[in-house]
Amino acid sequence: MKKIFLCFLSLIFAFSLCGCKKKDNLADLSVGLTNYSIDIKLNVQEKSAKVLQVVDYVNNTDAILKTIKFHLYPQYFEQGATDHVVSSTKLNQAYPNGMSYANFEIDRVVVQNEDKPVVYSGEHESILDVTLNLSLIPQDRVEIMIEYHFTLPNCEHRFGYGDNTINLANFYPILCVYENGSFNEAGYNPNGDPFYSEMANYSVNITVPNQYVVASTGDKMSENSIGENKVVSYKANLVRDFALVVSDKFEIKSEQVADTTIIYYCYDDPHSNQSLKAGVDAIKTFSNLFGSFPYKTFSIVKTDFVHGGMEYPNLIMISDQIDTLDDYLNVIVHETAHQWWYAMVGNDEIKYPWLDEALTEYSSILFYDYNEGYNFTHGQMVNACKENYTLFVSIYNDVLGNIDTSMRASDQYSTEPEYTYCTYVKGVLMYDSLYNLVGEKKFVQSLKKYFENNKFKNTTPENLIMAFEEINDGDYHNFFSSWIDGKVVIR
Numbered sequence: 367m368k369k370i371f372l373c374f375l376s377l378i379f380a381f382s383l384c385g386c387k388k389k390d391n392l393a394d395l396s397v398g399l400t401n402y403s404i405d406i407k408l409n410v411q412e413k414s415a416k417v418l419q420v421v422d423y424v425n426n427t428d429a430i431l432k433t434i435k436f437h438l439y440p441q442y443f444e445q446g447a448t449d450h451v452v453s454s455t456k457l458n459q460a461y462p463n464g465m466s467y468a469n470f471e472i473d474r475v476v477v478q479n480e481d482k483p484v485v486y487s488g489e490h491e492s493i494l495d496v497t498l499n500l501s502l503i504p505q506d507r508v509e510i511m512i513e514y515h516f517t518l519p520n521c522e523h524r525f526g527y528g529d530n531t532i533n534l535a536n537f538y539p540i541l542c543v544y545e546n547g548s549f550n551e552a553g554y555n556p557n558g559d560p561f562y563s564e565m566a567n568y569s570v571n572i573t574v575p576n577q578y579v580v581a582s583t584g585d586k587m588s589e590n591s592i593g594e595n596k597v598v599s600y601k602a603n604l605v606r607d608f609a610l611v612v613s614d615k616f617e618i619k620s621e622q623v624a625d626t627t628i629i630y631y632c633y634d635d636p637h638s639n640q641s642l643k644a645g646v647d648a649i650k651t652f653s654n655l656f657g658s659f660p661y662k663t664f665s666i667v668k669t670d671f672v673h674g675g676m677e678y679p680n681l682i683m684i685s686d687q688i689d690t691l692d693d694y695l696n697v698i699v700h701e702t703a704h705q706w707w708y709a710m711v712g713n714d715e716i717k718y719p720w721l722d723e724a725l726t727e728y729s730s731i732l733f734y735d736y737n738e739g740y741n742f743t744h745g746q747m748v749n750a751c752k753e754n755y756t757l758f759v760s761i762y763n764d765v766l767g768n769i770d771t772s773m774r775a776s777d778q779y780s781t782e783p784e785y786t787y788c789t790y791v792k793g794v795l796m797y798d799s800l801y802n803l804v805g806e807k808k809f810v811q812s813l814k815k816y817f818e819n820n821k822f823k824n825t826t827p828e829n830l831i832m833a834f835e836e837i838n839d840g841d842y843h844n845f846f847s848s849w850i851d852g853k854v855v856i857r
Contacts, residue, residue, distance in 0.1 A: 390660040395822065396567050396603035398505075400424050404538055406572040408612065413518040413527050419538055421510045423502075426564075427544045431502045434510065435549040436494040436539035438486075439561075442554035443468035443519050443526070447490045451523055452672055453556045453782040459522070459687065460672040466520035472539075476511040489553050494539050512539055521672075522687075524609075528670025530633055530686065535609035535678060536561065543714075543824070552716050557776040557785040558723065559676070561607070562714045565822050568602040572610060579616040581631040581667045583608045583680045604822055605679035606712055611667045621646050626659055632668040637691050641666065641684075644695040648702035651733050655810055656706050657817045664705070666698060677704030695740070696730065703729040711817055712824045719776045719785070720850070721827060724793020725813075728801075731794065732810070748798045755791045755856060758783070772852035795856060796849040803845070804838050812837040 401422040408415045425431055442451050445467040452460045475482040477499055485495040494512070502508050516537065522528040524535040542549035543562050554560050572580055576596050584602025602608060615633040619642050622628075628649060630642040645666045653659050661680050671685040675697040682701035688694045703726040713721045731747050734740055762769040762784070771788060773796075779785035801809045816825075816833035827846060834842045848854050 390658075390821075392603040392660060396565075398424060398426070399604070400426075400541065400564070400566045402538075402566055402568045402570075402608070404568065404570045404608070406534070406570070406610075408532070408534075408572060408574050410532065410575055410578060410612070410614075413520075413532065414516065415518075415534075416515045417513070417538065419512045419514070421512070421539075421541070423508050423510060423541070425502045425504050425506050425508075428504055429544065429547065430504070431544075432498055434496045434498065434502075434508075435487075435542040435551065436496070436512075437542055437551075438470065438472075438492045438494055438539055439536040439554060440468050440470035440516055440525055441490045441492040443521065443523075444470065444490070449489070449554055450556050451521070451554060455782065456556075456672055461519075461521055462528075463520050466526075468517060468519045468521075468525065470514065470516040472512060472514045474511070474513040478509055488551050492553055493542070493551050514539070522670040523672055524676060524683075526670075530613055530615050531667075531669040532612040533609075533669060533671070533683070534612065535676070535683075536607070538608070540607060541566075550714070552714075552777075555716070555777045557779050557782055558719045558789065559708075559715045560776065562716065562824075563606050563712070564824065565604050565606055565712075568600070568605060568608045570600045570602075570608060570610075571597055572600075572612075573597050574612055575614075578612050578614045579618070579631065581611045581613075581616070581629070581665045581681060583610070583665075583678055585662050602680065606709055607678060609678035609681050609683075611669050611681075611683065613669075623649050624653075624658075626662060626664055628664045628666070630666045630668075634686070635668060637694075640691065640695065641668075641698060644698040645702055647737055648699045648733060649705075651736050652703055652706055652729065655729075655732060655736075656814055657821065659705060660710075664702075666702075675701040677701045677708055679705075679709045699733050700726060700730045703727075703733070706817060710822060711820045713826065714824070716777055717775050718827060720773045720789045720793045720796075721825070721830065723789050724773075724797060725830075727790050728794050728797035729813075731798075748794065751791045751794045751798075752856065755787055755795060758787045758791070759856075770852060773850045792849070792856070796846075796854075799849075800834070800842075800845065804834070808837055 403420040405418045406415050472484045475484055487493045487495050496510055519526045525537050526533055540563055542551055543564055573595050576591055580598050582600045584600040587599040587601050589598045616631045619638055620627055620629045623646055628645050632638050649659055663680055665681040667683050668686055669683045671683050674685050676683040684697055707722040707725045735744050773788050776785055812834045815837050816830055820829050831842050831846055
């Protein structure tokens with residue numbers, strides 16, 4: 367997610383790169399993955415929905431499973447949740463009409479035609495436990511049906527609505543990642559993006575009034591009117607999760623780049639051509655630098671959103687609260703880079719937030735190196751980060767006496783600014799130090815190798831280090847650990 371504080375980097379360039387490499391065959395690569403089938407009936411007047419979800423779960427672990435667990439992220443938007451979905455400093459921005467709460471309820475769980483009790487666990491009942499009829503051995507499948515309904519909060523966030531859009535992201539029960547002998551049940555926190563998921567295939571239908579436009583992850587397969595409503599169907603193979611934005615105010619512009627249609631959904635944007643162009647330039651540039659973008663569609667969506675932007679597979683949210691065109695275009699570039707560092711190469715965003723966020727932010731700087739028409743230089747951007755980071759550390763030291771500058775899990779930061787500066791700004795300085803150490807050519811080659819080795823997988827810092835060691839023929843563990851552990855002194 368692009369943090370507002372970075373919008374001081376008013377960075378805009380332009381340059382055409384072809385990005386015409388052969389596409390991955392997503393249908394072939396998606397064989398053997400879990401399949402989600404989701405049918406949403408959205409009531410736009412009441413801001414509510416009824417959903418039928420069928421999960422064809424594949425046990426791709428090495429364990430025999432008796433229970434399967436799902437995250438229920440909407441539970442954190444309900445009244446009584448002690449963990450806010452935004453920091454206290456952004457409550458007024460997220461809730462411009464006063465506090466508002468969601469209601470989310472599971473109505474029924476069925477495993478292979480047998481009804482099961484609805485069992486919640488975890489903080490704020492944010493985990494759904496599904497007990498299987500029989501133990502599931504590795505590579506076996508089981509079908510789980512979940513019926514649920516929810517009412518959205520009047521909240522300009524991932525899950526909520528504002529004056530212009532209805533945001534349906536992280537709204538459905540999504541499988542917890544199984545690793546190290548158990549399911550990862552980490553919950554929501556306001557610092558960064560508290561998500562971690564595996565690749566899967568999605569088939570999604572949404573029913574909305576005819577006058578509404580839907581922006582979505584995946585490819586639109588059909589759109590059929592039924593009286594005053596229409597059913598829009600989407601399919602997405604080999605994606606990490608699925609998001610939609612619904613509005614009756616959207617204007618649409620699009621452009622073709624190789625095999626990908628880039629679509630801009632917007633309202634009140636007098637610079638819509640430039641906004642679309644930023645997305646086009648970013649897809650071209652990152653495809654050439656890191657590896658081709660394999661999907662048929664990429665949607666840039668202006669929306670009611672408290673932060674600068676948010677990344678989802680094939681779809682990015684761009685906040686209508688951004689004040690300047692330069693900042694707006696910079697957020698588009700940043701969120702597009704997340705298609706490589708999060709959407710395709712994934713990681714635990716709570717445990718290792720710097721792994722995708724810092725790399726994404728530095729990738730934005732690389733974008734501007736190759737798109738000179740956007741005005742700022744590499745040196746200016748890095749120097750701005752250095753000046754802001756040293757000022758931040760100085761202020762915190764004066765107030766607190768000291769500050770922990772380690773790059774740690776997002777839920778271990780006591781304030782959002784601390785998370786932001788240690789993850790984004792210090793992360794840029796770390797990658798720039800590495801860039802200067804190995805040189806531009808080998809730095810880019812290392813990221814290309816990292817992408818090639820880990821595309822459509824989840825990674826840890828070790829995977830990134832291995833890519834740099836493979837290209838640069840050396841030991842880079844000490845380099846990364848000195849920055850991550852806070853040993854490096856930046857002046």
